[in-house]
Amino acid sequence: xxxxxxxxxxxxxxxxxxxxxxxxxxxxxxxxxxxxxxxxxxxxxxxxxxxxxxxxxxxxxxxxxxxxxxxxxxxxxxxxxxxxxxxxxxxxxxxxxxxxxxxxxxxxxxxxxxxxxxxxxxxxxxxxxxxxxxxxxxxxxxxxxxxxxxxxxxxxxxxxxxxxxxxxxxxxxxxxxxxxxxxxxxxxxxxxxxxxxxxxxxxxxxxxxxxxxxxxxxxxxxxxxxxxxxxxxxxxxxxxxxxxxxxxxxxxxxxxxxxxxxxxxxxxxxxxxxxxxxxxxxxxxxxxxxxxxxxxxxxxxxxxxxxxxxxxxxxxxxxxxxxxxxxxxxxxxxxxxxxxxxxxxxxxxxxxxxxxxxxxxxxxx
Amino acid sequence: xxxxxxxxxxxxxxxxxxxxxxxxxxxxxxxxxxxxxxxxxxxxxxxxxxxxxxxxxxxxxxxxxxxxxxxxxxxxxxxxxxxxxxxxxxxxxxxxxxxxxxxxxxxxxxxxxxxxxxxxxxxxxxxxxxxxxxxxxxxxxxxxxxxxxxxxxxxxxxxxxxxxxxxxxxxxxxxxxxxxxxxxxxxxxxxxxxxxxxxxxxxxxxxxxxxxxxxxxxxxxxxxxxxxxxxx
Numbered sequence: 138x139x140x141x142x143x144x145x146x147x148x149x150x151x152x153x154x155x156x157x158x159x160x161x162x163x164x165x166x167x168x169x170x171x172x173x174x175x176x177x178x179x180x181x182x183x184x185x186x187x188x189x190x191x192x193x194x195x196x197x198x199x200x201x202x203x204x205x206x207x208x209x210x211x212x213x214x215x216x217x218x219x220x221x222x223x224x225x226x227x228x229x230x231x232x233x234x235x236x237x238x239x240x241x242x243x244x245x246x247x248x249x250x251x252x253x254x255x256x257x258x259x260x261x262x263x264x265x266x267x268x269x270x271x272x273x274x275x276x277x278x279x280x281x282x283x284x285x286x287x288x289x290x291x292x293x294x295x296x297x298x299x300x301x302x303x304x305x306x307x308x309x310x311x312x313x314x315x316x317x318x319x320x321x322x323x324x325x326x327x328x329x330x331x332x333x334x335x336x337x338x339x340x341x342x343x344x345x346x347x348x349x350x351x352x353x354x355x356x357x358x359x360x361x362x363x364x365x366x367x368x369x370x371x372x373x374x375x376x377x378x379x380x381x382x383x384x385x386x387x388x389x390x391x392x393x394x395x396x397x398x399x400x401x402x403x404x405x406x407x408x409x410x411x412x413x414x415x416x417x418x419x420x421x422x423x424x425x426x427x428x429x430x431x432x433x434x435x436x437x438x439x440x441x442x443x444x445x446x447x448x449x450x451x452x453x454x455x456x457x458x459x460x461x462x463x464x465x466x467x468x469x470x471x472x473x474x475x476x477x478x479x480x481x482x483x484x485x486x487x488x489x490x491x492x493x494x495x496x497x498x499x500x501x502x
Numbered sequence: 503x504x505x506x507x508x509x510x511x512x513x514x515x516x517x518x519x520x521x522x523x524x525x526x527x528x529x530x531x532x533x534x535x536x537x538x539x540x541x542x543x544x545x546x547x548x549x550x551x552x553x554x555x556x557x558x559x560x561x562x563x564x565x566x567x568x569x570x571x572x573x574x575x576x577x578x579x580x581x582x583x584x585x586x587x588x589x590x591x592x593x594x595x596x597x598x599x600x601x602x603x604x605x606x607x608x609x610x611x612x613x614x615x616x617x618x619x620x621x622x623x624x625x626x627x628x629x630x631x632x633x634x635x636x637x638x639x640x641x642x643x644x645x646x647x648x649x650x651x652x653x654x655x656x657x658x659x660x661x662x663x664x665x666x667x668x669x670x671x672x673x674x675x676x677x678x679x680x681x682x683x684x685x686x687x688x689x690x691x692x693x694x695x696x697x698x699x700x701x702x703x704x705x706x707x708x709x710x711x712x713x714x715x716x717x718x719x720x721x722x723x724x725x726x727x728x729x730x731x732x733x734x
Binding site: 186189191211214215217218219221223225227228237238241242285286289295 | 642
């Protein structure tokens with residue numbers, strides 16, 4: 138990683154007098170893939186349009202290579218490329234679409250064709266070169282759109298949920314291919330998506346955008362392990378979020394009162410602090426209550442009763458009533474072997490290191 | 503039926519005998535209506551781009567005005583243009599009244615709302631983010647506009663055909679501002695009126711058939727261009 142190639146400072150975008158995007162600072166480093174995740178309406182697409190110099194913020198600056206960039210600056214715009222959720226192809230052949238950005242730059246036709254052929258091959262769509270873009274499937278169209286952007290060899294590639302409209306197998310294959318291609322090109326990339334899996338798969342760094350504000354940015358594992366607030370925690374997959382207060386603190390192990398229970402967490406939060414206790418469903422282990430007598434390293438054991446079992450792809454989400462709601466993720470095999478069903482008495486155990494505490498002052502922001 | 507048949511025969515005779523009067527009237531019609539359509543396209547596409555891509559306040563009101571303009575009564579347009587171009591009128595110093603240029607102005611006034619309204623609808627029907635995508639590919643504003651026109655070409659050429667049709671088939675305003683002067687401002691439509699009034703129905707029918715054939719040839723040319731698939 139190196140210097141920021143693109144950055145924004147104190148940017149505010151308004152619609153009808155209301156701020157829909159407010160970002161103090163965001164830097165995109167050369168060669169990195171920055172994934173911005175957030176729910177629908179968070180301002181992700183607006184952020185990309187600002188970065189692409191296609192949206193003029195009410196306040197603030199976009200810096201390209203450290204220098205302020207004017208909105209619409211054609212020279213700078215031609216160092217960027219953007220792919221939208223819809224492929225938005227022109228009514229022409231696939232090859233002509235891939236060449237279109239080069240043609241706009243006045244690149245010689247023979248060179249256009251040479252570079253287009255290269256990228257058609259990289260995205261495995263050479264056989265479609267002469268086809269009308271209007272006859273392509275969703276996956277083929279998005280491959281064409283990505284080729285059209287990458288053939289420009291941009292300094293920064295901006296991707297606005299490019300896989301959102303694709304079916305799961307097509308999406309998985311395209312993500313694999315794009316991941317490999319981005320590794321080869323070394324173009325700084327900003328990917329916005331509402332899909333955590335996509336963000337984790339492609340992103341070197343992760344940013345969480347909610348309500349038009351960048352709530353957290355950093356290493357993906359850090360954000361998933363230690364979300365800064367309740368909204369981020371919920372968005373990154375923490376399904377059990379409980380209010381509690383630190384009752385005791387000893388050598389980095391905090392005892393937290395949660396309702397009538399005590400949860401132990403690896404944390405330095407001081408005694409008396411109000412916190413949110415965050416638990417990821419995959420960190421919770423379930424065992425039938427009558428078989429839960431073996432010693433383990435899990436510091437927390439909560440007795441509960443299964444309230445609901447919800448299918449979740451190849452797994453199942455088990456909702457427990459332990460005096461408060463706890464969600465656990467188990468495989469279907471475990472579900473059958475443990476005979477888990479509504480009414481089953483179980484013990485939910487989890488390690489102190491699996492508990493993430495968010496101080497309540499931040500949770501309230 | 504006999505009158506129509508005699509008209510067809512007379513039309514073929516006039517066309518293939520090289521009748522100078524017929525060729526002159528046909529050429530005048532083609533020239534003035536072609537010019538009026540070109541002016542309507544320049545103005546109409548410019549306004550349509552503005553209304554579709556950079557909507558000013560009051561866009562709905564403006565669009566309503568252009569939509570209503572598609573039903574402009576040609577005689578009323580002719581009267582207003584004639585008053586403006588009259589020797590003592592505000593544009594009298596241009597000395598355009600009873601010249602082909604006056605007919606061009608009147609027909610352009612009639613064709614412009616047609617082209618504007620249909621072109622705006624055509625451009626608005628493009629995917630809403632296509633313009634952003636084209637700009638994001640590195641297009642200048644002019645390049646983006648050209649590409650968007652090309653994407654909407656089917657509907658835009660239909661708008662051009664409608665504009666040309668409105669111009670060349672117009673007669674009321676043409677006579678009012680042109681005066682139907684032989685060798686100068688006589689067009690196919692005004693010639694049809696004149697010959698009909700003089701009782702020469704065969705010649706009137708012949709001019710009608712020539713007019714219909716001319717319209718068909720021009721529209722056919724537009725349609726061939728419209729249906730051609732772009733390769734790049």
